[in-house]
Amino acid sequence: MEGLSRRYGAVVALDHLDLTVQSGELVALLGPSGCGKTTTLRLLAGLEDTDTGHIIVGGKDITRLPASKRDMGMVFQAYSLFPHMTARQNVAFGLRLRRVAAAQRDKRAMEMLELVGLSAQADRYPNQISGGQQQRVALARALAIEPQVLLLDEPLSALDAKVRAQLRDQIRRIQLEVGITTLFVTHDQEEALAIADRVGVMKEGRIEQLAPPTDVYSRPATSFVAEFVGLSNRLTGDVSGGQVTVRGCTLPLMESGVPDGQVVALVRPEAVTLASHTSAESGPLVGTVIAVTFLGATSRVTVDLGDTTIMAQLTTSDASALPAGSRVALTIRPDPVLVSSSSSPDGLVAEEEE
Amino acid sequence: MAPVTAVGETPLAAPAGRQAGMQAGRRRRLNAFRYVVFTVFGLFFALPLLAMARFSLEGAKLGTWSVTAWRQIASYTSSEGIPPLISAVEITLELAVITSAVMLVLVVPTMIWIRLRVRWLARAMEFLCLLPLTIPPIVLVVGLGPIYDKIAHLSLSALMLFWVYVILALPYAYRALAAGLSTIDATTLSEAARSLGASWFGVIVRVIVPNMWDAILNALLLTCALVLGEFTIAFFLLYVNLQVELYSISRNTPDAGVIFSTSTASLLFAFALLLILSFARRRRGIRG
Numbered sequence: 001m002e003g004l005s006r007r008y009g010a011v012v013a014l015d016h017l018d019l020t021v022q023s024g025e026l027v028a029l030l031g032p033s034g035c036g037k038t039t040t041l042r043l044l045a046g047l048e049d050t051d052t053g054h055i056i057v058g059g060k061d062i063t064r065l066p067a068s069k070r071d072m073g074m075v076f077q078a079y080s081l082f083p084h085m086t087a088r089q090n091v092a093f094g095l096r097l098r099r100v101a102a103a104q105r106d107k108r109a110m111e112m113l114e115l116v117g118l119s120a121q122a123d124r125y126p127n128q129i130s131g132g133q134q135q136r137v138a139l140a141r142a143l144a145i146e147p148q149v150l151l152l153d154e155p156l157s158a159l160d161a162k163v164r165a166q167l168r169d170q171i172r173r174i175q176l177e178v179g180i181t182t183l184f185v186t187h188d189q190e191e192a193l194a195i196a197d198r199v200g201v202m203k204e205g206r207i208e209q210l211a212p213p214t215d216v217y218s219r220p221a222t223s224f225v226a227e228f229v230g231l232s233n234r235l236t237g238d239v240s241g242g243q244v245t246v247r248g249c250t251l252p253l254m255e256s257g258v259p260d261g262q263v264v265a266l267v268r269p270e271a272v273t274l275a276s277h278t279s280a281e282s283g284p285l286v287g288t289v290i291a292v293t294f295l296g297a298t299s300r301v302t303v304d305l306g307d308t309t310i311m312a313q314l315t316t317s318d319a320s321a322l323p324a325g326s327r328v329a330l331t332i333r334p335d336p337v338l339v340s341s342s343s344s345p346d347g348l349v350a351e352e353e354e
Numbered sequence: 355m356a357p358v359t360a361v362g363e364t365p366l367a368a369p370a371g372r373q374a375g376m377q378a379g380r381r382r383r384l385n386a387f388r389y390v391v392f393t394v395f396g397l398f399f400a401l402p403l404l405a406m407a408r409f410s411l412e413g414a415k416l417g418t419w420s421v422t423a424w425r426q427i428a429s430y431t432s433s434e435g436i437p438p439l440i441s442a443v444e445i446t447l448e449l450a451v452i453t454s455a456v457m458l459v460l461v462v463p464t465m466i467w468i469r470l471r472v473r474w475l476a477r478a479m480e481f482l483c484l485l486p487l488t489i490p491p492i493v494l495v496v497g498l499g500p501i502y503d504k505i506a507h508l509s510l511s512a513l514m515l516f517w518v519y520v521i522l523a524l525p526y527a528y529r530a531l532a533a534g535l536s537t538i539d540a541t542t543l544s545e546a547a548r549s550l551g552a553s554w555f556g557v558i559v560r561v562i563v564p565n566m567w568d569a570i571l572n573a574l575l576l577t578c579a580l581v582l583g584e585f586t587i588a589f590f591l592l593y594v595n596l597q598v599e600l601y602s603i604s605r606n607t608p609d610a611g612v613i614f615s616t617s618t619a620s621l622l623f624a625f626a627l628l629l630i631l632s633f634a635r636r637r638r639g640i641r642g
Contacts, residue, residue: 045545045549046548046549047545047548047549066548067545067548067549068548068549068551068552068553068556069551070549072549073549073550074545074546074549076542076545076546078539078542079539079542080539080542080543080545080546081546082543082546082547082561082564082565083538083565084564084565093547093550093560094550094551097550097551097552097556098551138546141546141550142549142550145550145551151549
């Protein structure tokens with residue numbers, strides 16, 4: 001995609017977006033609502049027209065081709081199986097349009113249903129199977145036509161957590177097995193980080209960072225990416241000589257060339273460790289636990305430092321020794337941090353988008 | 355401890371039992387009320403119809419039975435020797451078929467297109483389709499009179515009434531189709547079909563229409579019911595359909611039995627057709 005733009009009245013949905021996806025790669029587009037990720041997918045599928053820019057697939061410019069001629073397989077967020085057709089007929093629909101002989105069509109449909117583990121449900125209608133199964137049939141239907149690109153528009157968002165995790169892994173397994181180039185749109189960072197080869201974090205119609213999941217998490221390119229992917233403590237600090245001092249701790253900077261002065265440092269909760277503090281002494285890194293959130297293997301502990309709050313992510317066994325009300329001393333691991341010149345209040349923690 | 359448990363259980367069990375009893379009593383009263391309402395309304399509708407059927411079978415002497423009136427309307431012939439009732443039935447049936455076909459061809463694709471491509475036109479479409487409800491048939495006759503006068507020069511048959519019948523049936527057909535269309539996610543289904551390679555025509559014919567068969571059959575049912583019962587416009591525009599013919603037969607005979615038998619025949623004819631259509635709809639429902 002080169003310089004792709006799309007406006008809806010005064011709203012700029014896509015702003016000269018450039019994106020190259022390698023053959024067989026799975027790229028996840030991640031971002032908050034309204035950042036343009038679904039618009040990108042719809043422009044690619046031909047369901048909407050571009051204002052400017054080009055879409056090139058396999059060296060061929062398909063910008064002006066109608067959706068029906070683009071050779072893209074798409075799975076939608078809403079259940080999109082044709083209600084009057086069985087699972088098998090749904091999967092065979094695209095092949096029927098391509099005038100594939102009935103026997104061959106049926107064979108291919110069954111192969112695809114087997115691939116998604118639903119051959120036993122081949123003759124069931126959409127209203128006779130679960131939501132997760134419907135999305136798997138939709139995936140089989142999209143793959144049956146052997147498209148050049150597979151487009152997945154938040155296909156898991158309507159499913160419950162357990163089915164979602166299972167289907168997410170299944171999508172990745174199938175994508176690797178078939179080797180199909182895939183663009184996956186989601187607002188769930190866990191989903192994106194778990195299955196993508198590269199993650200594109202979008203903001204206001206542009207890609208802020210396109211990189212492998214580990215880089216996006218541990219080396220965010222911008223403060224937006226750092227705040228959007230995972231949680232960050234926003235702590236006021238002073239930059240001096242290429243380092244930032246936050247509440248008495250000196251931390252290395254992730255980027256070079258940051259001018260000296262006051263900034264907001266973005267510190268991951270897992271970089272903060274806590275220990276019981278029994279003495280009456282107080283200091284910039286001594287506070288009181290005000291909440292412990294159980295997350296399974298880990299727990300998130302919120303500490304009131306008097307002038308701000310800070311979050312730490314600990315193993316649940318460590319966190320259980322620090323109930324609400326206990327006095328704790330904090331240590332910040334000297335991981336490289338990003339700084340932002342943003343004037344947002346100190347101590348706010350970016351929330352994970354649900 | 356045992357007596358304590360028993361004492362503790364008693365007051366809990368009593369309100370539960372009393373509540374269940376009260377609920378059962380309320381249910382019985384509700385059921386009785388339903389039966390009464392059903393019977394009253396059933397009699398309200400059935401009595402005049404039964405009385406009409408009985409009068410159509412009235413013999414020469416009061417209280418006797420005879421099918422003479424029915425024989426009379428069957429044997430009633432025009433100057434050309436064709437039983438006019440038969441030709442009126444033919445014309446009305448043809449009108450029902452043509453009106454339904456034109457209605458479906460005009461309205462179904464338009465509604466789907468507006469839903470998928472030009473949603474901002476939906477309000478205007480609804481307004482236009484519901485407009486005929488607000489115009490009395492007699493006003494339509496006045497407005498359409500000059501047009502039909504011109505058509506009369508072309509010596510076209512009563513089948514030309516389909517134009518006006520399409521207009522008359524538009525609100526009912528529109529409501530039925532709109533209800534059907536609203537039950538499916540037409541946008542997502544069409545996008546899914548297009549991404550799989552379907553043209554717009556393919557989307558409508560292969561995906562949307564098969565999912566709104568019930569609504570289409572409902573629209574057909576309402577259109578047919580309207581055409582079968584329409585009298586005012588045909589009468590004033592001087593065309594002969596079934597209702598006008600029945601009226602004419604009843605006017606040309608002093609026999610009250612004939613009048614009642616024609617009305618009963620008209621009702622039976624409409625019932626039979628509507629039953630066939632609703633049976634077809636139910637069969638579709640069963641197939642699923």
